[in-house]
Amino acid sequence: MSLPPEPSAPLVSLRDVRFAYGEREVLRGIDLSVHRGQVVAIMGGSGCGKTTLLRLIGGQLRASSGTVEVEGRNMASLSGGELYALRRRMGMLFQFGALFTDMSVFDNVAFPMREHTSLPAGMIRDLVMMKLQAVGLRGAATLSPGELSGGMARRVALARAVALDPMLILYDEPFAGLDPISLGIIGQLIRRLNDALGASSVMVTHDVHESLEIVDYIYFVSDGRIVARGTPDEIRASGDPFVHQFVNAEADGPVPFHYPAPPIDSLLGGRGV
Template sequence: MSISQADQSPLVSLRDVRFAYGEREVLRGIDLTVHRGQVVAIMGGSGCGKTTLLRLIGGQLRASSGAVEVEGRDLAHMPRSDLYALRRRMGMLFQFGALFTDMTVFDNVAFPLREHTTLPSGMVRDLVMMKLQAVGLRGAHALKPAELSGGMARRVALARAVALDPMLIMYDEPFAGLDPISLGVIGRLIRRLNDALGASSIMVTHDVHESLLIVDYIYFVSEGRIVAHGTPDEIRASTDPFVHQFVHAEADGPVAFHYPAPPIDGLLQGRRP
């Protein structure tokens, strides 16, 4: 980052955030900070609350307790009109892209511009072509999503996510299902577009290797809590058992493979599960 983090307030700040779906508590006191210009990764096992964090930051969910602040404003106390205005300054890349299948590439990227602005059609066209040029797909503007490869579809989704030049871009598993070449291309695009827009990015991902190459900071979540965090260099050098298991994809460690259950020997002897 070119600007000292100490000289600026955080863009996103979560303080002692808790959240539950009914009786099931998902987040148990999360503290997390994202500074302007940063690319931050949130990692952890499936079901640990990573995507829920994105939905809280985006305002789709409201924390049970604690504070979720964007630009110093607590989302829980914002009028709905202000919250919607703030969300228009956020971009979201959904898992697997979530493109509109009956629209062309051009219309997919143009959708947020047409939905949220009153720009003339000529300007919309120019902006769409500029975004597609940035992800290397200007020549595919007339294609439908069914005609794209997985990597191409993800790049179109990325162009749509940054169509309104957002201050904050959130990515839900941007590397899922991609081949190694496409994965590297998407990773570099995330970093380059973040820097070019002067934005901040929050990325939920399981891909440790690619994340360590492009992010500024990483948070590890387990059982609804932040269990470790640090820069890529700090994560690589960490001796924390959870971090070591996750980074090196080891079967044995703090993260258990089996969901809690009684011993199987009793089940095999005819007892009820």
């Protein structure tokens, strides 16, 4: 009788990760895994530590304690050269795209190839046009970022993020500021490009409904901790009060509408605050 295959090791693994900015502790014992081929969303309110998690995975920050591993390698133990080599296998889509404003669309996408490879110019041209074709913007190659709509700029930034066929793609609020059509396009591109590349993706986002359509797994962060996790179906069916409030955009719940204050009647009738 053959034994069932062992589950593959996660591409990204965080174990009991803590992080503080000075005296302010932002993350308090985070456990999180991303397996190969997955698109994983990290959700939570503003300031809960989501973007800090991306920076820890990308090696921009080091955990105060606990371990952050990418492809089995402890990010805290890598030398500068090893860290940069690993980063070349990652792509990053920054919030609002962060295109180089003095470069054309073509040159923005070509930038990582020129910086990190010795490919001939003709091959770089072909690869750039293939990436732009994948995001529907082959015809915009000569435009400048200032000539693009917000949705087009985000697609160019996505083409640049996957320019080197990364094993891991990090997204910081990829849907921020987009109209519904552009938002849907970006969501489908994230899923399609992840699958086509055989990559893994980690996406920080507030957009619940679009994310539930494209991701494989969701982590909810609150007060520096993972308070809920699950597949899209598990999240939709969750009875957890925080998840219910977040998914349904309710004004009051575990995250209260009112900032802590004395009873209102104690402040009326000319009485002070």
